[in-house]
Amino acid sequence: MSENRRTNDPEGVRRRIVDAAYDAFVTQGYLATGMLELRERASVSGGAMAHHFAVKRDLGLAVIRDRVSEAVRQTWIEPFHTGTNAPAAIDSIFESIIGGLTQNGRVSGCPLNNMAMEISQHDAEMRGAVSAVFGAWHEALSDSFETDVKENRARELNPQSLATLVIASYSGAMAMAKARQDVSPLIECRAELAALLAAKYR
Amino acid sequence: MSENRRTNDPEGVRRRIVDAAYDAFVTQGYLATGMLELRERASVSGGAMAHHFAVKRDLGLAVIRDRVSEAVRQTWIEPFHTGTNAPAAIDSIFESIIGGLTQNGRVSGCPLNNMAMEISQHDAEMRGAVSAVFGAWHEALSDSFETDVKENRARELNPQSLATLVIASYSGAMAMAKARQDVSPLIECRAELAALLAAKYR
Numbered sequence: 001m002s003e004n005r006r007t008n009d010p011e012g013v014r015r016r017i018v019d020a021a022y023d024a025f026v027t028q029g030y031l032a033t034g035m036l037e038l039r040e041r042a043s044v045s046g047g048a049m050a051h052h053f054a055v056k057r058d059l060g061l062a063v064i065r066d067r068v069s070e071a072v073r074q075t076w077i078e079p080f081h082t083g084t085n086a087p088a089a090i091d092s093i094f095e096s097i098i099g100g101l102t103q104n105g106r107v108s109g110c111p112l113n114n115m116a117m118e119i120s121q122h123d124a125e126m127r128g129a130v131s132a133v134f135g136a137w138h139e140a141l142s143d144s145f146e147t148d149v150k151e152n153r154a155r156e157l158n159p160q161s162l163a164t165l166v167i168a169s170y171s172g173a174m175a176m177a178k179a180r181q182d183v184s185p186l187i188e189c190r191a192e193l194a195a196l197l198a199a200k201y202r
Numbered sequence: 203m204s205e206n207r208r209t210n211d212p213e214g215v216r217r218r219i220v221d222a223a224y225d226a227f228v229t230q231g232y233l234a235t236g237m238l239e240l241r242e243r244a245s246v247s248g249g250a251m252a253h254h255f256a257v258k259r260d261l262g263l264a265v266i267r268d269r270v271s272e273a274v275r276q277t278w279i280e281p282f283h284t285g286t287n288a289p290a291a292i293d294s295i296f297e298s299i300i301g302g303l304t305q306n307g308r309v310s311g312c313p314l315n316n317m318a319m320e321i322s323q324h325d326a327e328m329r330g331a332v333s334a335v336f337g338a339w340h341e342a343l344s345d346s347f348e349t350d351v352k353e354n355r356a357r358e359l360n361p362q363s364l365a366t367l368v369i370a371s372y373s374g375a376m377a378m379a380k381a382r383q384d385v386s387p388l389i390e391c392r393a394e395l396a397a398l399l400a401a402k403y404r
Binding site for chain 1: 229230231233308310315319320321322323329332333336360362369370371375377378380381382383390391393394398401
């Protein structure tokens with residue numbers, strides 16, 4: 001019966017595997033997680049796992065394309081569609097991430113950066129999947145800065161390099177916070193970014 | 203004869219192992235590297251390896267404390283002792299790192315951040331070793347900003363949070379550069395940091 005339910009719902013099985021993999025890759029790392037452990041976490045048979053993901057790398061690609069990109073969209077892209085301007089959106093994103101981590105009491109890091117640091121320099125397809133997520137994130141930020149300039153809210157600024165600085169400083173601060181298990185690098189970066197953006201806005 | 207040389211020079215053997223481990227951890231990652239591979243890379247016997255490093259974690263700690271901290275000291279701490287002010291030192295550090303990567307044609311990332319991202323949240327001793335290196339780096343930067351304020355070169359600035367922003371944005375830009383195998387995130391961060399620091403200096 002349970003075997004039937006599995007074979008009759010391949011999409012559900014796939015989703016369960018990718019959910020379990022996302023959770024494991026984010027909390028303990030891609031390289032540190034084995035396929036057997038993922039089968040157990042997702043409660044799927046060896047046959048079902050092999051049907052959907054022959055090797056861990058395929059699952060890594062699915063996690064980046066389906067889950068990591070969605071996490072970045074929800075956390076870092078959507079707020080720019082509703083915010084009044086880029087600095088306000090950035091500040092509220094930092095506020096909600098810092099609040100979440102403080103409540104959680106544990107810093108597992110940024111899902112995208114965790115995956116980015118673990119993939120091999122020599123795997124062009126995985127690099128491409130990670131780059132596409134960075135690209136969408138960067139575009140949301142630079143578009144928002146550009147709109148602010150066009151609509152006369154911002155003074156002179158370079159939307160491209162400023163977007164890179166925001167993403168880089170957030171990513172680096174999260175890595176420091178993870179290494180120290182302490183949110184203060186994020187709090188300090190939030191303050192410095194707010195001040196530097198305020199100087200560029202009217 | 204060769205076996206004699208090994209046993210008569212335990213420091214040399216240890217150094218050879220740590221050198222091989224540093225090289226492997228930086229280029230392919232800590233988790234992806236096995237002890238057997240390291241024995242082969244360092245050309246040491248199983249007995250010699252076991253004598254110096256019983257488990258990979260001990261070798262990870264030695265790499266962080268001996269090699270990663272030294273790399274950070276040479277690249278990111280020493281220039282502050284000879285530079286005219288903090289922004290000039292930071293800009294020349296970015297210049298030399300970008301130049302090196304461009305010449306190298308390959309971005310393997312920041313040794314400290316690579317290790318920081320790979321260590322477990324639950325290993326307090328490794329977290330402590332990584333935090334100590336981040337701490338020494340942060341102190342060199344914040345001391346340099348403080349001196350610039352005291353000697354009236356800089357206007358109002360917060361040495362602590364500004365040091366965090368510089369380290370975080372460099373680390374994040376290096377992670378983006380590694381993921382994309384492209385130095386442009388570092389070039390953009392260098393430009394944004396130079397402009398933001400110039401506004402704080404006389």
